[in-house]
Amino acid sequence: xxxxxxxxxxxxxxxxxxxxxxxxxxxxxxxxxxxxxxxxxxxxxxxxxxxxxxxxxxxxxxxxxxxxxxxxxxxxxxxxxxxxxxxxxxxxxxxxxxxxxxxxxxxxxxxxxxxxxxxxxxxxxxxxxxxxxxxxxxxxxxxxxxxxxxxxxxxxxxxxxxxxxxxxxxxxxxxxxxxxxxxxxxxxxxxxxxxxxxxxxxxxxxxxxxxxxxxxxxxxxxxxxxxxxxxxxxxxxxxxxxxxxxxxxxxxxxxxxxxxxxxxxxxxxxx
Numbered sequence: 001x002x003x004x005x006x007x008x009x010x011x012x013x014x015x016x017x018x019x020x021x022x023x024x025x026x027x028x029x030x031x032x033x034x035x036x037x038x039x040x041x042x043x044x045x046x047x048x049x050x051x052x053x054x055x056x057x058x059x060x061x062x063x064x065x066x067x068x069x070x071x072x073x074x075x076x077x078x079x080x081x082x083x084x085x086x087x088x089x090x091x092x093x094x095x096x097x098x099x100x101x102x103x104x105x106x107x108x109x110x111x112x113x114x115x116x117x118x119x120x121x122x123x124x125x126x127x128x129x130x131x132x133x134x135x136x137x138x139x140x141x142x143x144x145x146x147x148x149x150x151x152x153x154x155x156x157x158x159x160x161x162x163x164x165x166x167x168x169x170x171x172x173x174x175x176x177x178x179x180x181x182x183x184x185x186x187x188x189x190x191x192x193x194x195x196x197x198x199x200x201x202x203x204x205x206x207x208x209x210x211x212x213x214x215x216x217x218x219x220x221x222x223x224x225x226x227x228x229x230x231x232x233x234x235x236x237x238x239x240x241x242x243x244x245x246x247x248x249x250x251x252x253x254x255x256x257x258x259x260x261x262x263x264x265x266x267x268x269x270x271x
Contacts, residue, residue, distance in 0.1 A: 001227065006034050009184075010090035010141045010226075015039040015083065015130065017070055017122070018095030020047040022195030023145065026219035027092050032059040036090065039064045039083055070095050071117040076125035091130045092143045092222075093123045096163070101156035101265040112159040119163035123170060131178060131185075138182040141226050144171040148191045148238055151245045154257035156267070161257070168231060175230035186229040188222040191238035192264060210264060213238070 001009075014031050018024040020042035028038055032055045040055075042048045045067035052063040066082055068075055096119040104112070123144050134140030149157055150164035171187035178185055192205050194212035205212035218234045225232040233239040245253045262269065 001224075003034050006223075007036055009139055011036045013037045013039060013083070013086045013088045014090035014092065015041065015079070015088050015126070016092045016094060017041045017126065018093070018145075020044060020051055022094075022197055023190065023193060023215040023218050024092070024094040025051060026215040027094060027143075027222070028055060030216075030219050030223055031090065031092075032061050035059070035061065037062040037086075039066060039079075039086075039088070041066050041068050041070070041079065042095075043067065043069050070122045071114055075122065076129055079126070080129050087133075087137075088130050089134065089137075089139065090141045090143075091126055092145075093126060093167075094143075094145045095119075095122065096145065096167075101261045101267060103156055104158045115159050115163050119160075120166045120170075123167055127170070127174060127185075131174060131183065134183045135178060135181050140182075141184040141186075142171070142174065142178075143186050143188050143222050143226060144168075145222075146171070146187050146189045148189055148233070148242055148245075149257060149261075150189065151242055152250060152253040152257050154254065154261050156258065156261045156265075172230040179229065184227050184229060186222065186226050187231045188218070188225075189231060189233040189238070189242060190218050191233075191235055191241070193218055205264065 014036050016024055016028050016038060019028050019040040028040060032038055038055060040048055040052055040063055048065040048067055052065040055061060056063055068078060127142055131142055144167045146167040147164040149161040150168050154161045168187040171185050175185040192210060192212040193215055194205050195215055213235050221234040233242045245256060
């Protein structure tokens with residue numbers, strides 16, 4: 001798809017949720033390079049404002065940085081109000097990195113419920129609002145970020161893997177409903193990616209043993225395959241792993257993913 005076609009299909013504005021760093025920043029820069037204006041959403045105002053200033057200067061686009069916690073009850077209402085006067089043709093819901101590898105019962109239930117609000121409630125709200133407007137116009141695009149961990153349950157990331165499976169199923173269902181009406185929907189499945197959020201979570205991503213994907217490559221593959229939904233796994237090795245896991249008996253896949261979570265976080269083997 002040419003830049004002109006991309007802008008025509010998914011412009012003139014895009015919303016990137018979780019925009020301030022990592023894969024979200026990569027999405028923002030690549031969308032801006034296509035000439036599409038950006039609504040940048042993240043919790044921390046300072047890096048968000050810095051990114052907006054950089055994008056406006058480099059790509060001569062308009063931006064609206066909106067400091068917003070995607071788990072707040074009024075999140076969607078506030079974002080809908082802030083975008084009521086513009087036409088949003090693309091939504092990228094990138095928020096929702098894992099918060100570490102901890103046993104389900106070793107942390108407060110609110111931690112798990114926060115992931116549900118971030119990875120499930122947030123995407124439902126934003127795809128319902130913006131996707132409905134796209135359906136009326138007969139064009140647009142939605143990308144929901146998921147993870148290879150969505151392929152099965154996993155010890156120590158039980159809620160995270162469950163919410164990422166939710167994102168895949170939501171995107172696939174919306175693809176089936178909206179694709180015939182001119183709206184592209186993609187579940188973008190990412191593997192281990194070298195981002196600040198992963199580093200903060202304690203993962204060993206970025207080491208020689210676990211270099212992880214470059215966030216620019218993840219975003220590039222997502223945008224390139226937006227029209228090729230419903231699901232795309234970023235990275236050749238990740239696609240091979242994803243297909244292998246889906247072919248395994250479920251208990252073997254769960255064991256493989258549980259061992260992988262321990263390894264990436266440098267945790268000892270289970271007794």
